[in-house]
Amino acid sequence: MSNKMKDKTKIVNAGRSKKWTQGIVNPPIYRASTVVFDSVAQMNSAVKKRQQQELFYGRRGTPTTFAFANAMNDLEGGVGCYVYPCGTAAITAAILAFVKAGDHLLMVDSVYEPTRDFCEQTLKSFGVEVTYYDPLIGKGIKNLIQTNTKVIFLESPGSITMEVQDVPGICDVAHALNPDITVILDNTWASPIHFQPFEHGVDVSVQAATKYVGGHSDVMLGTATANEKSWPVLREKSYLLGQCASPDDITLALRGIRTLDLRLKQHEQNALKVATWLQGRSEVDTLFHPAFESCPGHEFFKRDFVGGNGLFSFSLKQSNPQALTEFLDGMTHFKMGFSWGGFESLVMAYSTMKNSRPNATVALDSPVIRLHIGLEDVDDLIDDLERGFERLNKAL
Numbered sequence: 044m045s046n047k048m049k050d051k052t053k054i055v056n057a058g059r060s061k062k063w064t065q066g067i068v069n070p071p072i073y074r075a076s077t078v079v080f081d082s083v084a085q086m087n088s089a090v091k092k093r094q095q096q097e098l099f100y101g102r103r104g105t106p107t108t109f110a111f112a113n114a115m116n117d118l119e120g121g122v123g124c125y126v127y128p129c130g131t132a133a134i135t136a137a138i139l140a141f142v143k144a145g146d147h148l149l150m151v152d153s154v155y156e157p158t159r160d161f162c163e164q165t166l167k168s169f170g171v172e173v174t175y176y177d178p179l180i181g182k183g184i185k186n187l188i189q190t191n192t193k194v195i196f197l198e199s200p201g202s203i204t205m206e207v208q209d210v211p212g213i214c215d216v217a218h219a220l221n222p223d224i225t226v227i228l229d230n231t232w233a234s235p236i237h238f239q240p241f242e243h244g245v246d247v248s249v250q251a252a253t254k255y256v257g258g259h260s261d262v263m264l265g266t267a268t269a270n271e272k273s274w275p276v277l278r279e280k281s282y283l284l285g286q287c288a289s290p291d292d293i294t295l296a297l298r299g300i301r302t303l304d305l306r307l308k309q310h311e312q313n314a315l316k317v318a319t320w321l322q323g324r325s326e327v328d329t330l331f332h333p334a335f336e337s338c339p340g341h342e343f344f345k346r347d348f349v350g351g352n353g354l355f356s357f358s359l360k361q362s363n364p365q366a367l368t369e370f371l372d373g374m375t376h377f378k379m380g381f382s383w384g385g386f387e388s389l390v391m392a393y394s395t396m397k398n399s400r401p402n403a404t405v406a407l408d409s410p411v412i413r414l415h416i417g418l419e420d421v422d423d424l425i426d427d428l429e430r431g432f433e434r435l436n437k438a439l
C-alpha cells in the first residue's frame with residue numbers, strides 16, 4: 044500500500060509546473076501546428092531540445108500536452124509519458140516500438156478484443172509471431188519465452204473475465220531470462236493510482252485515458268509511460284508513427300485527473316455493494332470481481348492493488364438469447380455501451396466468447412454480464428437489476 048496522503052497531494056499537483064501554467068491553476072489550452080523562430084540559433088536550439096519538452100512543432104506537443112504527460116508520468120511513476128489520440132493507439136504504438144519481423148510476442152489470452160485483433164490482423168501480417176498465454180500462468184511464462192521473444196503483453200485484470208495476473212512474477216522471470224524483453228501492461232482498469240506498474244517490474248504502462256482518467260465519457264485519449272530503458276525507443280517510434288493528441292481533449296483528461304481518486308473510491312464502494320447483492324442471487328453463477336475470492340487471481344489483487352473500481356462481471360446459471368435480451372432491453376439506469384469509466388452505469392452481455400479465447404481458464408459456455416457501476420444511488424441500481432432478473436426469469 045502506498046501512502047494515500049502523498050498520492051492525493053500528487054493528484055492535485057501533478058503536471059502543474061509553472062512552466063506550463065504561467066501561474067494559472069490549470070495550464071491554458073495551447074493549440075499549435077507551427078512554432079516560429081526568430082533566429083537560426085533559436086531554431087537550432089529547438090531542434091536540439093525537441094525531445095525534452097521544448098516547443099518545436101505541434102506534433103511534438105504543446106505545453107498542454109507536456110503538462111498532461113508529466114502528470115500521468117508522476118502518477119504512474121515512470122521516466123516519460125507519450126500521449127495518443129486513444130487507448131488503442133497507445134497499445135499499438137507501444138507494441139510496434141518493440142517488435143520487428145521475425146520477433147515473437149507473448150499476449151495474454153484475456154486481452155481487450157481490439158488488442159487481440161491487432162495481433163491477428165496486423166502483427167501477424169508483419170511477420171511477428173504471436174502466442175496467447177493463460178492469464179494465470181504466472182512464473183510458468185518461463186516455458187513460453189523463446190530466444191526471439193521481444194515483448195510480453197499483460198492486461199490485469201483481464202477484459203470481461205477479470206483474471207488478475209501475477210505481474211511481478213511474470214516480470215521477474217522474463218527479465219531474469221532476457222533483460223531486453225519489454226513487458227507492456229495495459230493498466231487501464233486500475234488506473235495509475237490503484238496499481239503502480241513500475242514498482243511491480245513493468246517496462247511500459249498503457250492507459251486508455253478514455254476511461255477513468257477522463258472519467259466523463261466525453262474524450263478519447265491514451266497514454267504510454269515507460270521506464271528509463273524503454274522511454275527513448277517508445278518516444279521516438281511513437282513520434283515516427285505520427286502519434287499526437289488534441290490539446291482540447293488533453294485538457295479534459297487533465298481535469299479528470301484531479302477527481303480520479305474521489306471518483307474511483309465511490310465507484311468502488313458502489314460496485315462492492317452491487318457485487319455483494321449479486322452474490323446472494325440465485326441467477327448468478329460466478330462473480331468475477333477482483334475483490335471477491337471467486338475471481339481468478341484474487342490473491343494477486345489483494346497483494347498488489349491499492350483499490351478497485353466500478354467494473355466487474357458475473358456469469359449466469361441459466362439463460363437463453365431471448366431472456367438475455369429481455370434483461371438488457373428493459374434497463375432504466377444500465378445502458379449498453381462499448382466503454383466504461385464515466386460517471387454512468389453500463390451493462391454488456393457476452394454470450395459466446397469461447398471461440399476468441401481458446402485457452403480460457405474461466406468457463407465461458409454460460410453468458411457473462413459485465414457491469415460498470417456508476418455514481419448513481421446504489422439502491423436505484425440494485426432495483427434496476429432486480430427487475431432485470433424478473434424479466435430474465437420470466438423468459439427462461
Ligand SMILES: *Cc1c(COP(=O)(O)O)cnc(C)c1O
Pocket residue numbers: 129130131132134155198202229231232251252253254263264265382
Ligand atoms: C477501452 C480500453 C482500451 C482502448 O481504449 P480506447 O481509448 O477506446 O481506444 C484499451 N484497453 C482497455 C483495457 C480498455 O478497456
